[in-house]
Amino acid sequence: MARAEWQTRTSLNFSSDSWSVDDVPDQSGKVFLITGGNTGLGLATAKVLLARNARVYITSRDRERGQQALHMLRRISESIHVLELDLADLHSVRKAAHEFMRYALSSLLASPFTGDRHAYTD
Numbered sequence: 001m002a003r004a005e006w007q008t009r010t011s012l013n014f015s016s017d018s019w020s021v022d023d024v025p026d027q028s029g030k031v032f033l034i035t036g037g038n039t040g041l042g043l044a045t046a047k048v049l050l051a052r053n054a055r056v057y058i059t060s061r062d063r064e065r066g067q068q069a070l071h072m073l074r075r076i077s078e079s080i081h082v083l084e085l086d087l088a089d090l091h092s093v094r095k096a097a098h099e100f101m102r103y104a105l106s107s108l109l110a111s112p113f114t115g116d117r118h119a120y121t122d
């Protein structure tokens with residue numbers, strides 16, 4: 001995809017060399033699934049998207065690390081959910097995909113969303 005077309009589709013503008021996370025536009029109404037979101041780039045991405053009003057699903061292969069990330073991210077927004085996912089385990093991949101399809105996508109159709117049932121919680 002050409003850069004200009006991609007920028008139009010994503011509403012992101014990389015025309016300046018000084019582009020930063022402060023330039024990320026409002027993400028209201030958008031749902032993101034971030035694999036490996038309990039640390040590193042995934043966690044940093046989740047923080048920015050939540051601060052821009054997105055609904056974010058992070059995945060973690062370790063329940064404890066997922067919970068730690070969840071508590072941290074809830075300080076930014078309640079629109080954060082955690083799914084358990086180990087990409088090296090196809091059963092885990094299938095289960096996480098099923099949960100995401102069932103709850104994340106249904107929340108777009110059914111409002112209000114009471115969607116903490118699916119993710120492992122406190």
Ligand SMILES: NC(=O)c1ccc[n+]([C@@H]2O[C@H](COP(=O)([O-])OP(=O)(O)OC[C@H]3O[C@@H](n4cnc5c(N)ncnc54)[C@H](OP(=O)(O)O)[C@@H]3O)[C@@H](O)[C@H]2O)c1
Pocket residue numbers: 035036037038039040041042060061062065085086087088
């Ligand atoms: N950091 C950089 O500057 C940079 C630059 C270019 C490219 N990258 C690439 O971007 C990716 C992320 O980088 P990062 O620095 O954020 O790495 P990181 O801090 O090591 O985070 C990686 C994430 O992936 C998860 N993960 C690893 N194996 C997994 C598996 N089998 N199933 C599910 N989740 C798994 C980790 O979970 P656990 O916490 O359970 O280990 C962690 O949440 C890497 O592929 C890296 O090579 C990074």
